[in-house]
Amino acid sequence: MSGGPAARRGPGEPEPWGGVSPFSIKTKLGALVVIAVLITTGLSVIAVHTKTELRFITVFSMIATLLITQFVAHSLTAPLDEMTAVARSISQGDYTRRTRENRRDELGDLAVTINAMADELEAQDRQRKELVANVSHELRTPIAGLRAVLENIVDGVTQADPETMRTALKQTERLGRLVETLLDLSRLDNGVVPLKQRRFEVWPYLSGVLKEANMVASVRAGIATGSGSHTRTDVHLHLDVHPPELTAHADPERIHQVVANLIDNAVKHSPPHGRVTVKARRGVLPESLELEVLDEGPGIPKSEWHRVFERFNRGSAKRAHGAGSDGGTGLGLAIARWAVDLHGGRIGVAESERGCRILVTLPGLPSVPS
Numbered sequence: 402m403s404g405g406p407a408a409r410r411g412p413g414e415p416e417p418w419g420g421v422s423p424f425s426i427k428t429k430l431g432a433l434v435v436i437a438v439l440i441t442t443g444l445s446v447i448a449v450h451t452k453t454e455l456r457f458i459t460v461f462s463m464i465a466t467l468l469i470t471q472f473v474a475h476s477l478t479a480p481l482d483e484m485t486a487v488a489r490s491i492s493q494g495d496y497t498r499r500t501r502e503n504r505r506d507e508l509g510d511l512a513v514t515i516n517a518m519a520d521e522l523e524a525q526d527r528q529r530k531e532l533v534a535n536v537s538h539e540l541r542t543p544i545a546g547l548r549a550v551l552e553n554i555v556d557g558v559t560q561a562d563p564e565t566m567r568t569a570l571k572q573t574e575r576l577g578r579l580v581e582t583l584l585d586l587s588r589l590d591n592g593v594v595p596l597k598q599r600r601f602e603v604w605p606y607l608s609g610v611l612k613e614a615n616m617v618a619s620v621r622a623g624i625a626t627g628s629g630s631h632t633r634t635d636v637h638l639h640l641d642v643h644p645p646e647l648t649a650h651a652d653p654e655r656i657h658q659v660v661a662n663l664i665d666n667a668v669k670h671s672p673p674h675g676r677v678t679v680k681a682r683r684g685v686l687p688e689s690l691e692l693e694v695l696d697e698g699p700g701i702p703k704s705e706w707h708r709v710f711e712r713f714n715r716g717s718a719k720r721a722h723g724a725g726s727d728g729g730t731g732l733g734l735a736i737a738r739w740a741v742d743l744h745g746g747r748i749g750v751a752e753s754e755r756g757c758r759i760l761v762t763l764p765g766l767p768s769v770p771s
Contacts, residue, residue: 425507429476429477429506433469433473437462437465437466437469437470440462440465440466441462441466444462445458480500480501480504480512483500484511484512484515486498487500487515487519491519491522496519496526498519499519500512500516502516528711540576540579543573543576543579544576546572547569547572547573547576550565550568550569550572596655597652598650598651598652599651599652600648600649601649601653602646603642603648603649603681604642604645604647604681606653607642607660607679607681608640610657610661611638611640611664611679613661614638614661614665615634615638635673635674635675636668636675636676636677637674637675638664638677638679639676639677639678639679640678640679640681641679641680642680642681643681643682647681647682647683647690649688649689649690649765650687650688650765650766651690651744652740652743655740655743656740656763658736658737658740659692659737659741659761660679660692660694662734663679663733663759664677664679666733667694667757668696670696670698671696671697672697672698675697675698677695677696677697678693678694678695678696679692679693679694680693680695681693684762684763684765686765687766688765688766689762689763689764689765689766690761690762690763691760691761691762692760692762693751693758693759693760693761694758694761695756695757695758696756697755697756698756698757699756700753700755700756701750706749706750709734709750710734710737710738737761741761741763744764746761746762746763746764747760747761747762748760748762
């Protein structure tokens with residue numbers, strides 16, 4: 402089970418043990434033929450000089466050649482047997498076994514590929530189990546709350562007054578949002594989400610997104626908390642677009658998902674009366690766009706940057722800041738990454754002196770081959 406990730410190559414890197422390598426199987430088989438010929442020739446020369454009978458020379462040549470062939474064959478078949486056993490274990494759902502990567506030939510390349518495949522399958526299996534557990538937990542919470550409210554009404558413990566029904570409505574809305582998000586992720590995985598890209602003015606567009614975020618937060622704060630989206634009204638949202646006439650080419654609906662989810666996440670983790678800034682700048686390519694969302698919260702440890710956009714990841718923070726904040730479903734940033742990936746753009750955590758800074762790059766107009 403030797404060989405770590407550092408020994409593995411990416412899909413675009415060249416194979417180092419090609420047919421010209423001195424360690425390749427082709428070279429070894431060629432050397433086997435040459436050695437067999439040299440042994441036969443040498444024994445024939447010895448037979449001529451010592452007047453030994455040809456039949457003895459033939460027998461000795463066959464024995465020597467068979468021994469060398471057996472040695473070479475064992476060195477080739479032993480790792481194949483090991484790889485077969487590992488592949489059989491993987492087919493039966495055991496992704497923990499690995500093959501040794503101590504060879505510098507085609508079989509070593511195959512061992513690296515099998516181990517990389519096992520790593521990927523193990524990661525996918527772990528994510529699948531986590532997805533089932535997290536979805537079950539997320540669905541159970543609003544269902545349990547809704548059931549408790551309805552049982553109290555049926556048992557006569559509480560009356561079906563507006564306040565009680567608002568509580569039931571809150572849980573129903575949370576459940577609906579979660580199901581809708583899971584459907585979005587399912588469409589993403591199945592590759593059935595089309596893009597409707599067009600040119601739009603960035604300032605009025607983002608201004609509308611921020612106004613909607615403020616309005617939705619105020620409405621939710623008037624109903625109840627725990628909806629999976631922020632209900633804070635103490636955080637100030639600031640928009641910075643330069644130049645003011647900046648335009649971009651993208652799918653406005655999907656970019657709305659990106660900005661809204663990033664704002665939602667930033668507001669949840671902002672300190673009381675904090676500030677969230679949305680910046681927009683022109684990218685390198687025509688109609689491309691660079692977006693930044695910055696908050697004044699505790700930030701994200703660098704060790705967690707690679708996990709920020711995983712589904713159902715809530716980070717290492719125990720709780721969000723301020724009244725009206727909650728942990729959410731852990732799907733907002735995954736949805737943001739999905740929408741950016743659909744555009745062929747990039748999204749990630751960037752260096753920041755304070756708080757968290759999320760950087761989004763959208764490619765703009767597709768390049769036309771010359």
